[in-house]
Amino acid sequence: xxxxxxxxxxxxxxxxxxxxxxxxxxxxxxxxxxxxxxxxxxxxxxxxxxxxxxxxxxxxxxxxxxxxxxxxxxxxxxxxxxxxxxxxxxxxxxxxxxxxxxxxxxxxxxxxxxxxxxxxxxxxxxxxxxxxxxxxxxxxxxxxxxxxxxxxxxxxxxxxxxxxxxxxxxxxxxxxxxxxxxxxxxxxxxxxxxxxxxxxxxxxxxxxxxxxxxxxxxxxxxxxxxxxxxxxxxxxxxxxxxxxxxxxxxxxxxxxxxxxxxxxxxxxxxxxxxxxxxxxxxxxxxxxxxxxxxxxxxxxxxxxxxxxxxxxxxxxxxxxxxxxxxxxxxxxxxxxxxxxxxxxxxxxxxxxxxxxxxxxxxxxxxxxxxxxxxxxxxxxxxxxxxxxxxxxxxxxxxxxxxxxxxxxxxxxxxxxxxxxxxxxxxxxxxxxxxxxxxxxxxxxxxxxxxxxxxxxxxxxxxxxxx
Numbered sequence: 001x002x003x004x005x006x007x008x009x010x011x012x013x014x015x016x017x018x019x020x021x022x023x024x025x026x027x028x029x030x031x032x033x034x035x036x037x038x039x040x041x042x043x044x045x046x047x048x049x050x051x052x053x054x055x056x057x058x059x060x061x062x063x064x065x066x067x068x069x070x071x072x073x074x075x076x077x078x079x080x081x082x083x084x085x086x087x088x089x090x091x092x093x094x095x096x097x098x099x100x101x102x103x104x105x106x107x108x109x110x111x112x113x114x115x116x117x118x119x120x121x122x123x124x125x126x127x128x129x130x131x132x133x134x135x136x137x138x139x140x141x142x143x144x145x146x147x148x149x150x151x152x153x154x155x156x157x158x159x160x161x162x163x164x165x166x167x168x169x170x171x172x173x174x175x176x177x178x179x180x181x182x183x184x185x186x187x188x189x190x191x192x193x194x195x196x197x198x199x200x201x202x203x204x205x206x207x208x209x210x211x212x213x214x215x216x217x218x219x220x221x222x223x224x225x226x227x228x229x230x231x232x233x234x235x236x237x238x239x240x241x242x243x244x245x246x247x248x249x250x251x252x253x254x255x256x257x258x259x260x261x262x263x264x265x266x267x268x269x270x271x272x273x274x275x276x277x278x279x280x281x282x283x284x285x286x287x288x289x290x291x292x293x294x295x296x297x298x299x300x301x302x303x304x305x306x307x308x309x310x311x312x313x314x315x316x317x318x319x320x321x322x323x324x325x326x327x328x329x330x331x332x333x334x335x336x337x338x339x340x341x342x343x344x345x346x347x348x349x350x351x352x353x354x355x356x357x358x359x360x361x362x363x364x365x366x367x368x369x370x371x372x373x374x375x376x377x378x379x380x381x382x383x384x385x386x387x388x389x390x391x392x393x394x395x396x397x398x399x400x401x402x403x404x405x406x407x408x409x410x411x412x413x414x415x416x417x418x419x420x421x422x423x424x425x426x427x428x429x430x431x432x433x434x435x436x437x438x439x440x441x442x443x444x445x446x447x448x449x450x451x452x453x454x455x456x457x458x459x460x461x462x463x464x465x466x
Contacts, residue, residue, distance in 0.1 A: 001030045001032055002029075002030060002032070002271040002272065002462055003269055003271050004032065004271065004273075004458065005034050005036065005258075005268055005272070006033065006034065006036065006276060007251075007273065007276065008037065008274075009037030009039070009042035009276075010042075010043060010045065010436065010447070011228075011229070011444055011448060012276040012437070012448075012451045013035055013451065014229065014232040014236070015073070015232075015452055015455075016274050016276065016450075016454050016455050017033050017232075017236055017451075018073075018076075018236065018455075019451065019452045019456065020033050020240075020455040021239050021240055022076075022455075023456065023459040024239070029463070031462060033239070033240040034268060034270075035240060035243065036243045036246050036248055036262070039244065040244055041244065042244065043229040044059075045403065046225045046226065046444070048223065048224030048226035051309075051397050052397055053348060053352065054307070054309040054347060055346060055348075056224075056309075056399045057220075057224060058305065058401040060225065061220065061225070061344065062219060062220050063219050063445060064217065064218060064445050067446070067448075068445075069446075070219070070448060073448055074219075077228070083219055083220075083222075084219065084221060084222055084345075085218070086218040086219075086220075087322065087343050088322070090318075091321075091323060092318075092325070093122060093168075093325055093327050094324045094325070094332055095163075096327075096330055096331065099388070100122050102168065103116050103117075103119050103121075105207070108168045108172065108186070109164040109167070109169065110152075110156070110200070112203035112204055112207050112210065113203070113204045114132070117160075122163045122327075123159055123163055127157060127159030128160075130160070131156045134155040134199050134200050135198045135201060138197065139193045142154070142182070143182075143190070144181065144187050145183055145415065147178050147179065147180065147182075148181060148189070149176070149178035149180070151182055151189065151190070152165060152199075155198075155199055156199065162328070163327060165177075166328075167325045169185065171335060173442075174301045174407050175301060175362065176362060179412060180410060180411065181414070184415070189202070192205075223346075246263075247262065248260055248285055251273060251275075251285050251432065253429060256271075257271055258270045258271075258273050258429070271431065272433070272458050273433070274433050274435050274454055276451070278300070278406055278408075278436075279298045279300075279434075279438035282295075282434060291428075293420075294417045294420040294421045295417070295421070297411075298408075298414065299411050299414075300407055300409055300438075301407045302366070302402070303360050303403045304360075304377065304400070305356060305401045305402075305403070306356070306359070306378065306401075307354065307399040308357070308381060308382070309352065309353070309354045309355075309396055310352060310354075310355075310391070310393050311393070311396050312391075314348070315351075316353065316391070317339055317342060317353070323336065323337050323339045324388065331387065333359065333363070334358060335360045335362070335363055336357070336358045337355060337384070337385075337388065338356045339355060340354040340355060341354040355385065357385075370404070374398075374400045377400055378395075408442050418439055421434060433457075435450050435454055436450065
């Protein structure tokens with residue numbers, strides 16, 4: 001009987017455990033699965049809070065539906081009847097002159113055709129002329145390991161990138177575009193440039209695909225994303241062992257096996273270990289100096305999320321809007337604002353207004369914000385709401401979450417660091433695997449895929465041993 005210990009009860013660890021249990025049943029594998037979570041609840045950064053008539057997510061608010069790993073898991077867990085889809089509408093940029101609709105037929109602010117570029121109210125005539133050089137300038141130096149900021153600026157021009165693309169992309173990937181690689185963000189842009197001779201031309205040639213994915217491309221559940229976590233925990237309870245409130249102190253090699261020592265002194269033996277934790281925690285548990293340099297090339301950012309729920313109808317917001325991203329020349333402090341009750345109708349029982357504001361560590365005022373009390377942060381958020389939307393009401397519900405140094409940020413050295421870690425760990429601690437958003441993709445879909453892939457890899461090794 002092989003023992004598999006999964007450290008971390010977030011979506012990656014739970015997905016790995018779910019698929020290991022599934023493979024055990026389907027293939028008659030002799031294995032035992034134990035999930036260890038330091039918090040008292042499973043889910044990691046996925047946590048749904050229900051207060052009065054509002055439903056709020058302290059972490060991600062949705063899952064990208066088209067990711068290949070997502071719907072199969074939803075179906076396996078029999079959650080199809082609890083799915084909800086995002087409301088669609090206009091996304092705005094808040095600039096020094098107020099709210100501007102991000103032009104239709106754009107992807108992350110990048111125009112999908114010449115007409116979408118020419119319709120933009122965010123870019124000057126000169127900036128549009130510069131962007132049209134994308135159709136004439138060949139790619140003679142960029143690869144997927146290049147900076148996406150440098151790549152986009154080289155072909156679309158500084159103004160379009162700075163005023164329309166960077167606010168959107170930086171908002172999604174929580175980092176400076178000039179420190180993020182194409183490989184870790186939008187690698188297909190390079191393919192478009194090389195195949196069609198133009199980034200815009202590549203989007204135009206593939207416009208049907210993007211149009212089909214534009215509506216209802218995000219999913220949640222009628223009770224929030226914790227519905228997914230709760231169902232995974234329920235299913236695991238029928239075969240796996242789940243230890244909550246049990247932090248791991250260290251992991252040491254013992255012959256061909258490993259000892260997982262908890263902070264309470266208890267030790268578990270393991271043949272395989274999956275470390276589905278933030279990379280700082282994995283580094284500390286392994287305590288191998290040979291890995292420190294590679295771990296040091298992995299980076300996180302921080303995020304403060306503030307929900308404000310009001311006793312006013314969300315119809316007071318601009319029609320058909322779902323939120324805004326903040327441009328550099330705006331006087332607002334926040335980086336973005338989602339009109340949650342408009343985007344996700346299940347989050348407000350009576351159609352009243354629920355807003356979510358984001359303050360990221362790329363924000364020039366983040367050090368100041370990070371030192372504020374909750375009351376001070378709410379005051380900043382209310383000032384942002386008054387300035388951007390003209391609302392002066394006091395909120396009935398407030399939820400503040402500070403993810404300090406816990407948001408993975410894939411910089412240019414990321415891919416090389418992962419390759420080094422995989423190589424050295426295979427030599428020093430074979431059968432210990434790193435998993436999760438610190439390494440292999442930040443979206444929930446990528447985490448599910450990572451967990452499933454590890455489960456299949458371990459099951460394949462066990463089959464070979466039989």
